[in-house]
Amino acid sequence: MNTTARVIQSTGSWYRIMKEDRTVLDARLPGKFRMKDIKETNPIAVGDIVNFSVNDDGTAVIDEIKERQNKITRRATHGRKGEHVLVANVDQGFVVQSVNEPKLRTGFIDRFLVTAEAFSVDPLVIVNKIDLGREEDAEEIAHVMDLYESLGYGILLTSIYDDASIEELRNIMKEKTSVFIGPSGVGKTSLLNSIEPGIDRPIGEISKFSNKGKHTTTFAELIPLSFGGFLADTPGIREFGLIHFEAWEISLFFPEMKDVQQECRYYNCTHIHEPGCAVMEAYKDGHIAASRYDSYINMVESLEDEQKSTGSRKRG
Ligand SMILES: Nc1nc2c(ncn2[C@@H]2O[C@H](COP(=O)(O)OP(=O)(O)OP(=O)(O)O)[C@@H](O)[C@H]2O)c(=O)[nH]1
Ligand SMILES: [Mg+2]
Numbered sequence: 001m002n003t004t005a006r007v008i009q010s011t012g013s014w015y016r017i018m019k020e021d022r023t024v025l026d027a028r029l030p031g032k033f034r035m036k037d038i039k040e041t042n043p044i045a046v047g048d049i050v051n052f053s054v055n056d057d058g059t060a061v062i063d064e065i066k067e068r069q070n071k072i073t074r075r076a077t078h079g080r081k082g083e084h085v086l087v088a089n090v091d092q093g094f095v096v097q098s099v100n101e102p103k104l105r106t107g108f109i110d111r112f113l114v115t116a117e118a119f120s121v122d123p124l125v126i127v128n129k130i131d132l133g134r135e136e137d138a139e140e141i142a143h144v145m146d147l148y149e150s151l152g153y154g155i156l157l158t159s160i161y162d163d164a165s166i167e168e169l170r171n172i173m174k175e176k177t178s179v180f181i182g183p184s185g186v187g188k189t190s191l192l193n194s195i196e197p198g199i200d201r202p203i204g205e206i207s208k209f210s211n212k213g214k215h216t217t218t219f220a221e222l223i224p225l226s227f228g229g230f231l232a233d234t235p236g237i238r239e240f241g242l243i244h245f246e247a248w249e250i251s252l253f254f255p256e257m258k259d260v261q262q263e264c265r266y267y268n269c270t271h272i273h274e275p276g277c278a279v280m281e282a283y284k285d286g287h288i289a290a291s292r293y294d295s296y297i298n299m300v301e302s303l304e305d306e307q308k309s310t311g312s313r314k315r316g
């Protein structure tokens with residue numbers, strides 16, 4: 001018999017899959033599983049919907065992977081080529097940052113927002129650990145809140161010590177598949193443990209030296225939520241790489257640049273050095289936030305570096 005299930009854990013050789021009725025099976029891939037997309041380092045990711053059959057010993061064999069509605073990928077690590085799929089088939093992606101430990105980085109948020117749009121995932125910005133906010137942080141937090149709200153993004157201030165914020169997260173997650181993406185130590189797993197008490201996944205500490213987390217979560221996992229829906233917790237990532245972009249496309253994913261750039265003198269303006277650039281004008285006039293323009297330049301530069309190193313630059 002052949003049935004469908006969803007992959008909720010993956011170690012690379014074994015998978016844990018969950019059926020519609022929420023029963024769970026251990027599964028593996030047959031030796032000659034066809035890899036449809038060889039660009040990816042993991043053929044099956046958490047969130048994938050698969051067809052499977054059951055062996056005599058009660059374990060399952062994955063026969064087929066269903067076409068993905070979407071996926072969130074990152075560049076492969078450890079010098080490997082290609083992409084690693086963090087999670088597949090998600091409705092919304094939450095980019096998680098924290099106040100102070102580690103420090104909030106708008107550059108990380110901005111990269112995620114650009115990528116989420118390209119991946120067709122609804123984004124939400126989460127700033128966690130607001131209980132740690134000192135008096136001098138209040139202004140920065142308010143500014144970050146204003147900035148993303150004015151751009152049309154949802155932003156939520158949370159703390160595992162603030163029940164109202166946890167309840168708000170539950171409401172947003174109900175009946176949906178959501179994923180936490182963020183650096184190590186910002187509190188992704190802690191939030192999960194608060195949202196779904198009883199889950200009790202291990203959390204880490206923050207290094208006194210680097211003010212960073214210690215990569216406590218090492219594999220992505222999809223948690224079925226008792227109130228409906230799924231939440232994927234992922235390992236912390238230092239930087240969110242940009243994939244599948246051409247430099248000129250990036251500004252299309254900045255809501256505050258998208259329309260302005262039609263006034264640029266050159267149609268292929270990169271908004272960095274060209275005369276008659278409407279985006280630079282808007283930035284100088286204060287209509288585009290400095291942090292956002294910086295993020296934009298960083299993204300263009302890292303794409304150019306990438307294309308130089310792989311020699312894949314397309315000419316147009
Ligand atoms: N003060 C405060 N500390 C928090 C909060 N949320 C998490 N922490 C602490 O932050 C540390 C790291 O939390 P984790 O949940 O392991 O962070 P993570 O994002 O899952 O990290 P990785 O799994 O390494 O990616 C732990 O010591 C938590 O107790 C919060 O809202 N307020
Ligand atoms: Mg974690």
Ligand SMILES: [Zn+2]
Pocket residue numbers: 261264265269270271272274276277278279280
């Ligand atoms: Zn321009």
